[in-house]
Amino acid sequence: MEYAQKKFPIPVREMCERYEKLPVADIYDVLDRGGYDLPNQCLSLGIKPLLPHMHLAGPAFTMKGQREMRLEDELQMRAQGRFADFGMFRAIFPDAVVVVNAELEPHTGCFGSMMSRSCKNQGARGLVIDGGTRDAEDMLRIPDWKVFVRHWSPIESYKRWRWNDFMCPIVMTGTLTSEVRVNPYDWVVADWDAVIIVPQEIAYEILLKAEEMEAAEENTRHDLDRGDPVWEVYARYGRL
Numbered sequence: 001m002e003y004a005q006k007k008f009p010i011p012v013r014e015m016c017e018r019y020e021k022l023p024v025a026d027i028y029d030v031l032d033r034g035g036y037d038l039p040n041q042c043l044s045l046g047i048k049p050l051l052p053h054m055h056l057a058g059p060a061f062t063m064k065g066q067r068e069m070r071l072e073d074e075l076q077m078r079a080q081g082r083f084a085d086f087g088m089f090r091a092i093f094p095d096a097v098v099v100v101n102a103e104l105e106p107h108t109g110c111f112g113s114m115m116s117r118s119c120k121n122q123g124a125r126g127l128v129i130d131g132g133t134r135d136a137e138d139m140l141r142i143p144d145w146k147v148f149v150r151h152w153s154p155i156e157s158y159k160r161w162r163w164n165d166f167m168c169p170i171v172m173t174g175t176l177t178s179e180v181r182v183n184p185y186d187w188v189v190a191d192w193d194a195v196i197i198v199p200q201e202i203a204y205e206i207l208l209k210a211e212e213m214e215a216a217e218e219n220t221r222h223d224l225d226r227g228d229p230v231w232e233v234y235a236r237y238g239r240l
Contacts, residue, residue: 003167003183003184003185004185005059005093005185005200006185006200006201006203008203008204009204010204012058012059012094012095013094013095015057015187015203015204015207016057016058016095016125017057018207018211019057019058019187019189019207020055020056020057020189021055021214022189022207022210022211022214023191023193023214024042024189024190024191024193024194024195024196025193026210026213026214026217027189027196027198027206027210028041028042028194028196029213030206030209030210030213031196031198031206034206034209036202036206038199039176040174040175040176040177040180041180041196041197041198042174042175042176042180042194042195042196043128043130043172043173043174043175043180043194043195043196043197044130044150044172044173044174044175045175045194046150046173047128047129047130047148047149047150047172047173047194047195048148048149048150049146049147049148049190049191049192050136050139050140050147050148050149050152051140052192053192054126054146054147054148054190054191054192055146055190055191056097056125056126056128056146056148056188056189056190056191057097057125057187057188057189057190058095058096058097058124058125058126058187058188059093059095059096059097059184059185059186059187059188059200059203060096060097060099060182060183060184060185060186060187060188060197061091061092061093061096061097061098061099061124061166061167061184062099062100062101062166062167062168062169062170062182062183062184063088063098063099063100063101063163063165063166063170064100064101064103064163064164064165064166064168064170065100065101065102065103065110065162065163065164066103066162066164082165082166088163088166089118089119089122090122091166091167092119092122092123092124093122093123094122094123095123095124095125096119096122096123096124096125097124097125097126097127097128097188097190098111098119098124098126098127098128099128099170099172099182099188100127100128100129100130100131101130101170101171101172101182102129102130102131102132103130103131104130104131104150104173105131105132106131106132106151107132107153107155108131108132108134108153108155108156109132109133109134109135109152109153109154109155109156110129110131110132110133111127111129111133111134111149112133112134112135112139113134113135113138113139113141113142114135116135116139116142116145116147117142120142120144120145125144125145125146126145126146126147126148126190127145127146127147127148127149128148128149128172128188128190128195129147129148129149129150130150130172130173131149131150131151132149132150132151132152132153133147133149133151133152133153134152134153134154134155134156136149136152146190148190148195167184168184169181169182169183169184170182172197175194180197181197182197183199183200185200186198186199186200186203187199187200187203187206213239216237216238216239217237217239219236219237220233220236220237220239220240223236223237
């Protein structure tokens with residue numbers, strides 16, 4: 001099945017920038033309480049930013065792999081089909097968030113700083129891995145590159161774990177459910193709390209509702225910081 005990027009009323013870049021200003025908690029609340037019945041879009045809480053205060057948002061460029069691919073299979077894969085001539089990197093589109101199903105591979109770093117630079121040069125904004133990365137310190141030297149991972153490791157993935165597909169539906173480990181499906185171009189929003197997946201069909205609608213919620217919360221914070229009693233603040237905005 002081919003997946004197409006949805007047309008939105010505003011440019012994708014603007015959507016990314018506006019989503020990055022929103023707490024993931026607000027987006028979760030909209031999905032959970034706003035009539036969408038999508039409470040299970042939060043990825044595993046074990047996936048964390050390399051540094052606090054990283055914020056990342058954009059449409060998903062999905063990737064997946066497998067453990068212990070035979071060398072002859074890997075060489076054939078590289079020479080043929082979609083992977084030939086760096087096909088995976090050529091397919092990355094502007095403002096993408098690279099999302100990797102690493103099968104919870106516990107030891108290796110399946111993504112490194114050179115791959116990160118290659119993705120960023122194609123226009124990607126950042127990286128989310130249900131697994132590990134190498135070169136974590138060097139990744140932090142890449143300007144405006146946001147990384148969310150389970151762990152970092154010096155162990156090379158070569159001969160232990162390799163890519164087998166990209167821009168296909170993948171599953172990532174969830175929180176309230178064991179798995180969260182991520183389709184190409186679904187929206188990925190991440191901050192210090194967690195990473196959440198917003199189906200692209202409703203991504204613009206969710207953005208607007210989450211912005212409304214955040215505006216109310218900002219008023220709530222302002223009034224509480226001013227010293228107003230909590231019951232008065234709740235009566236004004238109906239949210240704490």
